Amino acid sequence: MSLERLSAEAVNESSLEALEHRHRYEAVRRFCAGRRILDLCCGVGYGSAIVAAEARSVLGVDLSRDAIDEAERTFGHLDGVSFACGDAVEWLEDADRMRDVDVLLCFEGVEHIAEKERLLDALVAVAGSGTTVIFSVPNSRRYEEDNAFHLNNFDREAVDRWAARFATPAEIWEQWHAQGSYIGREPAPATPPAPLLAPVPAEARPHGWATHYLVLVNADTAEADESARMSWAVEPVNARWLESLRRANRELWRTNARLADTDMRPRGTYAAAAASVIDRWKSRALAAEKQVRATAHAAASYEEIRNRQAVKAALTTAKHIRRMRDRVGL
Structure with a gap:
């Protein structure tokens, strides 16, 4: 067991x-x-x-x-x-x-x-x-x-x-x-x-x-x-959790878009500037992923069932951002 x-x-x-x-x-x-x-x-x-x-x-x-x-x-x-x-x-x-x-x-x-x-x-x-x-x-x-x-x-x-x-x-x-x-x-x-x-x-x-x-x-x-x-738990936990999930998703999408934009910039003249931008957004991507993992863990202990679709969306987004990080060499 x-x-x-x-x-x-x-x-x-x-x-x-x-x-x-x-x-x-x-x-x-x-x-x-x-x-x-x-x-x-x-x-x-x-x-x-x-x-x-x-x-x-x-x-x-x-x-x-x-x-x-x-x-x-x-x-x-x-x-x-x-x-x-x-x-x-x-x-x-x-x-x-x-x-x-x-x-x-x-x-x-x-x-x-x-x-x-x-x-x-x-x-x-x-x-x-x-x-x-x-x-x-x-x-x-x-x-x-x-x-x-x-x-x-x-x-x-x-x-x-x-x-x-x-x-x-x-x-x-x-x-x-x-x-x-x-x-x-x-x-x-x-x-x-x-x-x-x-x-x-x-x-x-x-x-x-x-x-x-x-x-x-x-x-x-x-x-x-x-x-x-029937037993009741009256707590504002659900609202706080959903807002945390929404914020994490927004940050992931923003980071994803910026990483994609940076990755498509031309090489050579822009290489140094692009490298600086990539490093900055890499850090933000890591922070966003950490927030998604923490939010998903909170979901497992509170709203694992009712909000499963929202959790899957966050995890799917996390996978997408990891693919973008791979493209820029993180």
């Missing part, structure tokens, strides 16, 4: 990435009430802490010793919460360990495990014993994600195939990023946020385009709390 996780500090930030990670655990808390929970691929343990408020006990397991050490430091003091280092598939295949588990949670862990067929067989076996199994995967194949940490990629069709393997009918929940508008008075300090629940029409959720999928087996979802299915 490869390593990719949020730190305990990052998961508490007011960012879309942190929100979507927390939201998965918040949405399934009701299934954990009074039960013994195994939080597989728990990372630094923030999800174990969330469901611990309802659960009888929670055991978080992760392959990374560093992650488990951080989980124990941050959340090990909570009643009924413990952590252990171990391999996910081997843990699932250990009947003695799984005998004490009522609910298995595995959020954003499946795509990191190389032995996916062995993992699926283990999940099916655990569910076959009556244990509630809930896991999530990103819709990475649909969105053509290039993530070195992901050893498996999923889309809705792949999720449907996995769900069909369980003897008990599995329910599939979709997780979406929602864009919206908020109007209200400026809140007073320490004012708790008002509950928000907006209807989402079916046409706003086209089949196969959710950002993540949750698969629930042996879970009584008939009385699922709808309010738990």
Whole structure:
């Protein structure tokens, strides 16, 4: 299993990435009430802490010793919460360990495990014993994600195939990023946020385009709390990020045009002047590329899905400017 996780500090930030990670655990808390929970691929343990408020006990397991050490430091003091280092598939295949588990949670862990067929067989076996199994995967194949940490990629069709393997009918929940508008008075300090629940029409959720999928087996979802299915992050991050991307794109296009113009100037008489201009615009091209890379990285942590076309445009522009730099010998 490869390593990719949020730190305990990052998961508490007011960012879309942190929100979507927390939201998965918040949405399934009701299934954990009074039960013994195994939080597989728990990372630094923030999800174990969330469901611990309802659960009888929670055991978080992760392959990374560093992650488990951080989980124990941050959340090990909570009643009924413990952590252990171990391999996910081997843990699932250990009947003695799984005998004490009522609910298995595995959020954003499946795509990191190389032995996916062995993992699926283990999940099916655990569910076959009556244990509630809930896991999530990103819709990475649909969105053509290039993530070195992901050893498996999923889309809705792949999720449907996995769900069909369980003897008990599995329910599939979709997780979406929602864009919206908020109007209200400026809140007073320490004012708790008002509950928000907006209807989402079916046409706003086209089949196969959710950002993540949750698969629930042996879970009584008939009385699922709808309010738990929507969580909000009201932050001006999106506007700031888009403006940063627009500025980086404008600078790249300007630099591209100037480099192209300089490269087409005649040689000989203008050689010295051209060399000076080229050096100046080379520096600006490097600075512009650095800004695009930083912006693309920010996109991966915030608006990786909704603004994917804008990111691809920026990266395409970066490739173009690199070709122009090659022409002038950078």
